[in-house]
Amino acid sequence: MRASQLLISTLKETPADAEIISHQLMLRAGMIRRLASGLYTWLPFGLRTLRKVERIVREEMDRAGAQEVLMPAVQPGELWQESGRWEQYGPELLRVHDRHNREFCIGPTHEEVITDLIRKEINSYKQLPSNFYQIQTKFRDEIRPRFGVMRSREFIMKDAYSFHVDQTSLAETYQAMYDAYSRIFTRLGLDFRAVMADNGSIGGEGSHEFHVLAASGEDAIVFSTGSDYAANIEKAEAVPHGMDRAAPQEAMHLVDTPDAKTIAALVDQHGLAIEKTIKTLIVEGAEGGLVALLVRGDHELNEIKAENLPEVKAPLTMASDEDVRQAVGAGFGSLGPVGLDMPIIADRSVLLMSDFGAGANIDGKHYFGINWERDLPLAKEADLRNVIEGDPSPDGLGTLSIARGIEVGHIFQLGTKYSNAMNATVLDENGKAVPLMMGCYGIGVTRVVAAAIEQNHDERGIIWPEALAPYSVALVPMNAHKSELVRETAEHLYSQLQAAGIDVLLDDRDIRPGVKFADLELMGIPHRIVIGERGLNNGELEYKGRKDDEATLVPQATIIDFLAERMGR
């Protein structure tokens, strides 16, 4: 490509509405432009990277035995009625009517469509297992689109759905997809981790997320220092440090705490160690009524874990001030488990506490010196909290540390959730109709591009990994208008590189070199060759990698080999 023929829309200044670096650089490098909230146009330059991601994803999916299909973005509402998600999905599902006033939605995902297809097309266990994927536009009417294409409403996803007669077969394909995803993110040159995840609203059993590690990531992911245990913090099991509860030392006593409405205030004003306090959180119960959840003062409630408890209403809903006051007779700052008349569920570490402090269920008063079994019956035990740095690893090997990640892929074992709801069966070896087992596997293709930039940039701009670079090599002729030699050499090299199958950008723009250098660095082109009369007189070209501090002089005759080596080809 000749730069003079390419829409290069670089910006010197950072647009004011871009918060994170990838969003800023995608705008500045002229990859995307915003149309409306959460809706972006991909400009020619940005689209090239998007296509490179798609190509790698496609190659690896094909290699893993999946078949590509393409399903419509618009889906009939009746399929969603059938699966039950028309009601469940909520306002994130964009619903539309056609001219006959029939209901449709713009697909946020395609379980319904693929299940409908497969129940019609596949009738026998002999046709299984099979796995279908597409790379297609999704729409989710996010409450808060943000960070450019990182969380947009319209985005491109690779989604795959596998079908099986039994769990064993599902587990095999799941593993194959796990491996394919690992290859994909490795080929993309990303620093990523696969972590155990909660299944969320999609339901089913096993699930892993693939995260690109980045400080701006929206998820907290947890690793063991002593094993390969890794999980989303939503899922990571919190294991108490010890097994035994210390014997009571103090008598329980009532303390006036008129100004201590928070744990921090209680600790400050009354000299209680934060590990000796508990938070009492009142939430709505599954069967109506209220449920109390206890975590240690220095721990955080894990809402996913709480919501998965049978006693607790999903989605997790904190009780209102009025409801609490009516049920307990005290307000939020003074709640505690002693004498509390509702189901009480305590985090494991809470049950190991002794001589602790908690609200007395009387406004402005706390009990100190509380002890289980002596002052109140032992509460029901559950894992309720987020793990923290230094907790023991659940597999018993090492301790946990926490990092930030951007979720770029997610694989699920769905089981028979959709096939049951939509009556998708096949005949097994005994001629008996059995519901199809399903797995589903997603990659946020547009998000991968943003995540790659989060991980690969410097103060000058993007630094594309080789596999994602829109162009691998940029040629910059110096003073081309003055030098026939420079022009000819540049043209010749341009043809040579094209013939070698290298994506090359010839910067033939009629602008000053400094502007070209700045643009090419902003745009992240990995390899740059400057063609100047000075060097040519010595038979040399000047090479500079995007990450290099200094340029290298390379004999003209060896430039193709030199580049090939630098590109790792």
Added chain:
RNA sequence: CGGAAUAUAGCUCAGCUUGGUAGAGCGCUGCCUUCGGGAGGCAGAGGUCGCAGGUUCGAAUCCUGCUAUUCCGACCA
């Protein structure tokens, strides 16, 4: 949807407190000069100051309502 902020040229912003009819830098067009790291000069184009009302002789500026965008929370690839 709850909380906060912002809205003036393609981009980044000033002007608003104290009302008098539109500004800068970058970008864009033409010409000249320059040409190894976002050059310089000259001449230009470009804005019903987010929208709708109100106050006033007069509103970008004051008031009211709306809309959009961004940030913080809950959802997700």
